[in-house]
Amino acid sequence: MKEQKVSAKNKAALFLVATPIGNLSEFSPRAVSVLKEVDVLACEDTRNTLKLLSHFDIHTRMITYHNFNEESSTKGIMNLLEEGKSVALVSDAGYPLISDPGYELVSEVIKGGYDIITVSGPNAALNALVASGLKTSHYLFFGFLNSRQSQARKELEELKEFPYTLIFYEAPHRILKTLKLCHEVLGDRKAVIARELTKLHEEYIRGTLSELLKLEEVKGEIVLLIEGREEVKTKTDLEELKKEVDALVKKGYKTKEAISEVAAAHGISKNHLYDHYHKK
Ligand code: SAM
Numbered sequence: 001m002k003e004q005k006v007s008a009k010n011k012a013a014l015f016l017v018a019t020p021i022g023n024l025s026e027f028s029p030r031a032v033s034v035l036k037e038v039d040v041l042a043c044e045d046t047r048n049t050l051k052l053l054s055h056f057d058i059h060t061r062m063i064t065y066h067n068f069n070e071e072s073s074t075k076g077i078m079n080l081l082e083e084g085k086s087v088a089l090v091s092d093a094g095y096p097l098i099s100d101p102g103y104e105l106v107s108e109v110i111k112g113g114y115d116i117i118t119v120s121g122p123n124a125a126l127n128a129l130v131a132s133g134l135k136t137s138h139y140l141f142f143g144f145l146n147s148r149q150s151q152a153r154k155e156l157e158e159l160k161e162f163p164y165t166l167i168f169y170e171a172p173h174r175i176l177k178t179l180k181l182c183h184e185v186l187g188d189r190k191a192v193i194a195r196e197l198t199k200l201h202e203e204y205i206r207g208t209l210s211e212l213l214k215l216e217e218v219k220g221e222i223v224l225l226i227e228g229r230e231e232v233k234t235k236t237d238l239e240e241l242k243k244e245v246d247a248l249v250k251k252g253y254k255t256k257e258a259i260s261e262v263a264a265a266h267g268i269s270k271n272h273l274y275d276h277y278h279k280k
Helices: 027-035 046-053 070-084 103-112 124-132 151-158 175-186 234-250 255-266 270-278
Strands: 013-017 038-043 061-064 088-090 115-119 139-144 165-170 190-195 203-208 222-226
Touching: 013 027, 013 070, 013 103, 027 115, 038 046, 038 070, 038 234, 061 070, 070 088, 070 103, 088 151, 103 115, 124 165, 124 190, 124 203, 124 222, 139 151, 151 175, 165 175, 175 190, 175 222, 222 255, 234 255
Parallel strands: 013 088, 013 115, 038 061, 038 088, 139 165
Antiparallel strands: 165 222, 190 203, 190 222
16 A cells, blocks of 8 residues: 655656646636646647647646657656656646546556646536536546447447446547437437537537437537436335236246346346346
C-alpha cells in the first residue's frame, strides 16, 4: 500500500488539469494559476492549448503528450519529475485521461512515487448526465464505442443488461449509425443527445431511440445517453414472475425456456430471474 498526502508545495508533481469543453469562462482561477506556475505543460495539441494559454496570458513551456508518442513522452516527463520539476497535463477539452491520453503517464508517475494533483473542471459526460433527465444514481460511462460496427455491437451486447444509465461519446458523422445499432441491440429505450455543451448552440434532444432515429443530421460535439435496462424487479415482483414461469412449465415448457420467455416479456435479465427461481 502507498499513501499519498497531497501538498501543492511539492514541486515534483503531476497536475491533471481539466480544461473547458467550450466556454472558456469555465476555466477556474486555480487552474490558471497552476498552469502559470508549473515548469512544463504537457498537452495533446500545442495549437489548441495555445488558444487557451493566450486567452489567460499563460506563457508556460509546452511539450506534446498524445496517443502517438505516449511512451517516449512518458519517459520525458518522468525525467522532468526526477529533476524536481512540476508538470501539468491537459487535453484539448475536459479531463485528461477521459477518452483522452494520460493513463500510462499516471501509472508511471504513481510507480515513481511522485504526487498527482487534480484540478477540477468541466467534463462533457457529467454535464450531459445531470441535465439528461435519465437516472443519475448509477451510470456507466463508456466513452466511444469501437469504430468497427461488429466490435461496437459486441460492446453493446455486454452493456445490454446493465440497469444503469449508459453514457457514450460520439462523432457527428457516426451518430445516426450508432443510434441504429443501439436500437437494434438494446431495444427501444429512452435516450438523449446532448450537443455543443456550454457553447452557443447547446441543445438536448430527449426521446426514445426510435424517435431519435428520425433525425436527419446531428451536428457538433455529442454525448449520447441511454437509459439502463429496467431496474431489476423487487422480490415481490419476482415471486409473481416465478408463478408465471411455473404456469409455462405446466404447459410443457422446459424450465430454462420458461424463464427466458418470462424474463424477455418483462424486460429483465434472464440470469437474475434464473437465480431467483432456483433459490430455495
Ligand atoms: N476529455 C473530454 C471530457 O472530459 O469530456 C472528452 C474528450 S473526447 C476526445 C471528445 C468527445 O467528448 C467529443 O467527441 C464529444 O463526444 C464529447 N464532448 C467534448 N466536448 C463536448 C461538448 N462541448 N458537448 C458535447 N460533447 C462534448
